[in-house]
Amino acid sequence: MRTFCDDIKDIALPSYAEQIIKAKMRAGAAKNRFGWWDHSVLDNEALQVLLEVALDSGNYHDLMVYAAMIAYRAELKEEEKGEAK
Numbered sequence: 001m002r003t004f005c006d007d008i009k010d011i012a013l014p015s016y017a018e019q020i021i022k023a024k025m026r027a028g029a030a031k032n033r034f035g036w037w038d039h040s041v042l043d044n045e046a047l048q049v050l051l052e053v054a055l056d057s058g059n060y061h062d063l064m065v066y067a068a069m070i071a072y073r074a075e076l077k078e079e080e081k082g083e084a085k
Helices: 004-030 044-057 060-084
Strands: none
Touching: 004 060, 044 060
16 A cells, blocks of 8 residues: 555655756756757767766766656657658
8 A cells, every 4th residue: 555655755756856957957067068959969879878878887867867868859859750740
């Protein structure tokens, strides 16, 4: 049987992930790193390598960020296809 604590953890996860991603993005911007959405700056293969390195090294915060970037790129691509119709 699910408990209130179980529900709280499910509710807290998206907020936690958002905080981590925002912090990582701010840290990257402070180092003048940007353009993850631009394939000429960072292509899909390079982003996939970064994801794999984060996974192999157990850096789950970076893994979360790179996975989100890949997922969002895929969503943007689908939206662009829909607009082109």
